Amino acid sequence: MAADSGVNITWHEHKVTSDKRKELMGHKGVVLWFTGLSGSGKSTIANTVDHKLHEAGTHTYVLDGDNVRFGLNKDKKSLVEKAGFSEAAGARFGVGFSAEDRMENIRRIGEVAKLFSDAGIVTLTAFISPYRLDRDNVRKILAPGEFIEVYVNASLATCEKRDPKGLYKKARAGEIKGFTGIDDPYEAPEKAELVLDSDSKGIDELADEVIAYLKQHGYLSA
Amino acid sequence: MAADSGVNITWHEHKVTSDKRKELMGHKGVVLWFTGLSGSGKSTIANTVDHKLHEAGTHTYVLDGDNVRFGLNKDKKSLVEKAGFSEAAGARFGVGFSAEDRMENIRRIGEVAKLFSDAGIVTLTAFISPYRLDRDNVRKILAPGEFIEVYVNASLATCEKRDPKGLYKKARAGEIKGFTGIDDPYEAPEKAELVLDSDSKGIDELADEVIAYLKQHGYLSA
Numbered sequence: 431m432a433a434d435s436g437v438n439i440t441w442h443e444h445k446v447t448s449d450k451r452k453e454l455m456g457h458k459g460v461v462l463w464f465t466g467l468s469g470s471g472k473s474t475i476a477n478t479v480d481h482k483l484h485e486a487g488t489h490t491y492v493l494d495g496d497n498v499r500f501g502l503n504k505d506k507k508s509l510v511e512k513a514g515f516s517e518a519a520g521a522r523f524g525v526g527f528s529a530e531d532r533m534e535n536i537r538r539i540g541e542v543a544k545l546f547s548d549a550g551i552v553t554l555t556a557f558i559s560p561y562r563l564d565r566d567n568v569r570k571i572l573a574p575g576e577f578i579e580v581y582v583n584a585s586l587a588t589c590e591k592r593d594p595k596g597l598y599k600k601a602r603a604g605e606i607k608g609f610t611g612i613d614d615p616y617e618a619p620e621k622a623e624l625v626l627d628s629d630s631k632g633i634d635e636l637a638d639e640v641i642a643y644l645k646q647h648g649y650l651s652a
Numbered sequence: 653m654a655a656d657s658g659v660n661i662t663w664h665e666h667k668v669t670s671d672k673r674k675e676l677m678g679h680k681g682v683v684l685w686f687t688g689l690s691g692s693g694k695s696t697i698a699n700t701v702d703h704k705l706h707e708a709g710t711h712t713y714v715l716d717g718d719n720v721r722f723g724l725n726k727d728k729k730s731l732v733e734k735a736g737f738s739e740a741a742g743a744r745f746g747v748g749f750s751a752e753d754r755m756e757n758i759r760r761i762g763e764v765a766k767l768f769s770d771a772g773i774v775t776l777t778a779f780i781s782p783y784r785l786d787r788d789n790v791r792k793i794l795a796p797g798e799f800i801e802v803y804v805n806a807s808l809a810t811c812e813k814r815d816p817k818g819l820y821k822k823a824r825a826g827e828i829k830g831f832t833g834i835d836d837p838y839e840a841p842e843k844a845e846l847v848l849d850s851d852s853k854g855i856d857e858l859a860d861e862v863i864a865y866l867k868q869h870g871y872l873s874a
Contacts, residue, residue, distance in 0.1 A: 445699055446706045446714075454711060477667055484668045489676060489711075491771045492668075501793070502763040513759055513789060519752040522744050530741040537735055541724040542764055549713045551771065567735060571723070 452550035455489050459547030460649050461572060462640065465559045465619060466582030467611045468597055469589035471628045471636070475582060476556040478637035483552060488650065491546055493539055494556040502542065503535050527608055533564050540568030547576055552649070560610045562617040575647075580640060581619045584628035586611050674772035677711050681769030682871050683794060684862065687781045687841060688804030689833045690819055691811035693850045693858070697804060698778040700859040705774060710872065713768055715761055716778040724764065725757050749830055755786050762790030769798055774871070782832045784839040797869075802862060803841045806850035808833050 452458050462479070464472040473494050480490045500508070506524030509515040515523070525535050536559050546553040559565050569577040589611065590598040601609035608614045619625075624643050626636045644650045674680050684701070686694040695716050702712045722730070728746030731737040737745070747757050758781050768775040781787050791799040811833065812820040823831035830836045841847075846865050848858045866872045 446703050446712070450706065451711075451713070454706065454709065481668050484672065484676065487676065489673075489771075490668070491673070491767070493767070497767060497770070501766065502760060514785070515755065516752065519756065522752075523756045530738065530744075533737065534741065534745045538724060538760075542767065544723065545713070545715070545719060545764065546768075546771070548719070549711075549768070549773065563736070 448548050448550075451548075455550030457488060457550065457552065457650060459550045460552055460576055460578060460644075461543045461547050461568075462552070462554045462578050462580055463543070463559070463565065463568065464554065464556045464580045464582055465565060465622075466628070467584060467586065467589045467616055468558055468609075469592045469594060470582040470584035471626075471633060472558075472582045473556040474633055475580075475626065475628075475636050475640070476554040478633050479640045480554055482637060482641060483650075486650075488552055489550065490552045490554065492554045492556065493543060493546075498539055498542075498557075502538055529561070532561065536561075536564040537567065540571060543568070544571055547572065552644075558610050558616070560614065560616045562619065565619065578624065578643070579619050579622040580624045580626060581622035582626050582628050582636075583618070588629050670770050670772075673770075677772030679710060679772065679774065679872060681772045682774055682798055682800060682866075683765045683769050683790075684774070684776045684800050684802055685765075685781070685787065685790065686776065686778045686802045686804055687787060687844075688850070689806060689808065689811045689838055690780055690831075691814045691816060692804040692806035693848075693855060694780075694804045695778040696855055697802075697848065697850075697858050697862070698776040700855050701862045702776050704859060704863060705872075708872075710774055711772065712774045712776065714776045714778065715765060715768075720761055720764075720779075724760055751783070754783065758783075758786040759789065762793060765790070766793055769794065774866075780832050780838070782836065782838045784841065787841065800846065800865070801841050801844040802846045802848060803844035804848050804850050804858075805840070810851050 464476045466472050476492055480492050483490050503525040504513065505526055506520040509524045510517060510520040525531050536557065539555055539557060543553045543555055565579060593599060597606060597609065600606045601612040610616050624640060626639060628636060686698045688694050698714055702714050705712045725747040726735065727748055728742040731746045732739060732742040747753050758779065761777055761779060765775045765777055787801060815821060819828060819831065820834065822828045823834040832838050846862060848861060850858060
């Protein structure tokens with residue numbers, strides 16, 4: 431019956447430190463926060479960086495709309511229909527597209543990115559994240575140097591011409607309201623660690639710029 | 653100017669699959685979901701398992717009150733004071749202790765655990781998670797075999813005697829309302845993969861039972 435004393439004694443002895451996790455991973459964690467207009471190439475560049483780092487043996491993870499919007503940040507409808515929430519709880523916790531909803535959306539993603547980085551994973555996030563305040567709030571919860579803001583800079587004209595999901599067309603037709611760049615603002619970063627010129631450069635070249643940054647600043651061995 | 657075409661072409665080619673991430677980690681991901689009364693030893697056992705697996709070279713991560721309650725699942729006060737939310741948004745998204753709040757608390761943790769497991773990490777969660785429905789909802793979002801419910805079974809008498817944080821004393825005095833086991837129910841698992849006898853066995857022995865389970869069921873090489 432050593433359980434009683436064990437509860438207190440073993441706790442501190444046995445806690446794995448963040449440094450120990452990173453040692454086993456072979457590198458520190460960091461958050462590469464890709465931000466830019468819809469169609470700027472955020473997701474594609476992030477996934478290409480992810481692929482190249484993975485091939486080189488780096489432990490990485492991508493947080494994007496695919497795995498976050500339909501999971502952690504479900505909207506009201508999904509909470510009620512898929513997670514069994516009451517209408518009231520669904521309305522309360524569900525994440526939509528108002529300014530406050532976007533703030534909560536980005537806040538939760540930032541907190542999850544922080545956990546992944548703490549685990550020693552090179553974490554890439556790809557969300558429009560249009561508001562400067564929301565991005566700066568994520569920067570604040572991370573350690574100095576742990577947040578790398580990557581501004582994927584493409585003109586609205588470029589993005590609208592690409593329009594891979596047909597969203598700009600819908601926004602111009604008034605079928606989508608509050609669309610970033612059309613009738614909702616995109617606040618470009620003023621102090622991004624990296625600015626990628628997505629108007630004139632290709633995906634591979636931009637992905638290599640990100641990897642070069644990581645090597646130059648000691649996040650990865652050169 | 654290959655950016656336009658590149659946006660569509662490189663996406664699918666470059667996506668790192670979940671299997672590839674796990675291959676690099678050297679093992680699959682899995683969620684070890686510890687549930688039990690406050691003071692049952694959940695956190696201590698989870699951290700001991702974590703420590704032993706880490707020492708053996710397994711990539712692990714623990715989600716518990718320390719890194720979730722003050723981050724992802726902040727309460728209203730913290731959202732307003734620390735994250736700059738309006739009172740209204742804080743009240744809406746903040747997580748408290750009502751049944752619906754607990755449901756959302758566990759739901760978010762389940763979604764994050766799913767992401768960690770997808771990354772190939774052996775993920776340990778240590779929360780009272782008193783309601784069967786909430787735990788079963790987490791089981792449902794994971795693949796068969798990816799959710800291991802670990803019931804840390806200790807009698808209320810044992811937990812109340814340990815009372816490491818003095819919470820039972822406060823609950824008995826009426827200073828804390830809705831405390832699990834006192835004036836809020838704990839719904840014991842009916843189909844837990846593992847039941848740990850925390851009344852009569854010590855921490856190390858119980859941690860070894862968990863590791864033996866993982867080896868027996870092929871989650872780790874024996």
